[in-house]
Amino acid sequence: MDAIVTAGGVPLPEEPLYDATQGHPKAMVDIAGKPMVQWVLDAISESSNIENVIIVGLTDKSGLKCSKKMYFVSNQGKMVENLQAGAKKVLEVNDKAEYVLIASSDIPGITGEMVDWVVKTELEEKVDIVYNVIQREVMEKRYPGSKRTWTKLSDMEVCGGDLNAARISMIVDDDTELWEKITNSRKNPLKQAALIGYGTALMLLAGRLSLQDAETRVMSRMNISGRAIVCPYAEVGMDVDKPHQLEIMRADLTKKIKQTEKGAKSLKKKATLAKGAGKSSRAAETAPAKKQVPARKTIKK
Numbered sequence: 001m002d003a004i005v006t007a008g009g010v011p012l013p014e015e016p017l018y019d020a021t022q023g024h025p026k027a028m029v030d031i032a033g034k035p036m037v038q039w040v041l042d043a044i045s046e047s048s049n050i051e052n053v054i055i056v057g058l059t060d061k062s063g064l065k066c067s068k069k070m071y072f073v074s075n076q077g078k079m080v081e082n083l084q085a086g087a088k089k090v091l092e093v094n095d096k097a098e099y100v101l102i103a104s105s106d107i108p109g110i111t112g113e114m115v116d117w118v119v120k121t122e123l124e125e126k127v128d129i130v131y132n133v134i135q136r137e138v139m140e141k142r143y144p145g146s147k148r149t150w151t152k153l154s155d156m157e158v159c160g161g162d163l164n165a166a167r168i169s170m171i172v173d174d175d176t177e178l179w180e181k182i183t184n185s186r187k188n189p190l191k192q193a194a195l196i197g198y199g200t201a202l203m204l205l206a207g208r209l210s211l212q213d214a215e216t217r218v219m220s221r222m223n224i225s226g227r228a229i230v231c232p233y234a235e236v237g238m239d240v241d242k243p244h245q246l247e248i249m250r251a252d253l254t255k256k257i258k259q260t261e262k263g264a265k266s267l268k269k270k271a272t273l274a275k276g277a278g279k280s281s282r283a284a285e286t287a288p289a290k291k292q293v294p295a296r297k298t299i300k301k
Helices: 036-046 079-093 112-125 136-142 168-172 177-184 189-196 198-205 211-222 243-286
Strands: 002-006 052-056 069-073 099-104 129-135 157-160 163-167 226-230
Touching (some): 002 079, 036 099, 036 112, 069 079, 079 099, 099 112, 112 129, 112 226
Parallel strands (some): 129 226
Antiparallel strands (some): 129 157, 129 163
16 A cells, blocks of 8 residues: 655644644654654654555655655645545556555654554455544554543544555545535634534434444444554544643653663673673683593502
8 A cells, every 4th residue: 555644734833733844844844853754754764564655735845754656746735635645656656556545744652563554454344544543542542641532422522543544546536525525614613613513513423323333324424434443542532732732742752762772782692791791601612621630540569
């Protein structure tokens, strides 16, 4: 599977992350010594199921690195156009592509294991879209104080994830109405209600729908096949939208770097000790044997 990384957002002066970005792309804000999007690319590099990466909104002069083949597409202005431009580039690179991974540039906590989990889930489900949700207790245990926006269902409280997968033909379809509705409603409860139907929205507000009920109603309303999957990884839903979330991830990933460095030093020390022990053992094996002095015979007088 190939991946689209959306990295075109530039916070405006009135938006929460403007002070941290100062008119530059949000994807390039520094987190623990490297751009936020680089952490996402590092996770994709670790993945065993991603072949090509399309980065939408940045250029090859950004200094980003990835072990997979990277292609850059300029910012198209809107989320829908960015997704479609990315999907068309995927088909240009791989005309047999059926599904595509969609990753936001602001989920720096993800790993290759998580990327592969989402890819495997999509390929098993074989639906138009797989959308990940994270349970409240999972998120708050991993990231206390993250202050996500929760949807209360009858069986759980969840927030949305920003690492999902979709059938590529659904994205590149010339009829952009569906994607316009989805992207335009992301931060607007009234538009979300109009998208899914006010009856469904009211039942959601009342906490009367289970995850499966909500999935069935929403997919039927949008006339697509899809699955809402309970994702076990909080990192998939820990997108950086506000200053306090940025600081949480800076602290978390700085800690991760220190733990990695500590682990590397420990392994190096063990390897050095093992090497020294090996040399001692080989030295003992190759040392010349001491000459045996025959015992003197006592002559009786």
